[in-house]
Amino acid sequence: MNFVFSLLRFAAALGLLSALHAAPGVNCGCSCCKGRPKGEACCCNEPAKAESATEVKRYPLKGVITSVMPDRSALMVKHEEIPGFMRAMTMMFKVDAATLKSAKKGDAVTGMMSRRGDDWILEDVRPAKAK
16 A cells, blocks of 8 residues: 555656656646646746847957967957956957958957857957057
């Protein structure tokens, strides 16, 4: 008899877990699903909204390329201080393919830096104007 109750508790636990991990497009029975038509996607399974460009903080950067790293789609850049945000330092920035192809060690550049997930990104990279 204890075995049967254990089995029922196990089955109930599995049912709860499957409801929590419902497939996209499946009404899992959570409180937000109540009242939704059968088969309508559960809000628990809606894909996360992509970060919009307006939500990404971008900062102007001026620096010198110290290394081109094609295997990482990145440049190592020794940049000036970004007032109110970051001290001067040398960092790795992910860049687009066109920038990577045209970049050369020693080039003075400007661009817009931002953080996306674990990566630092450098966009709108241009040769720095001579003073």
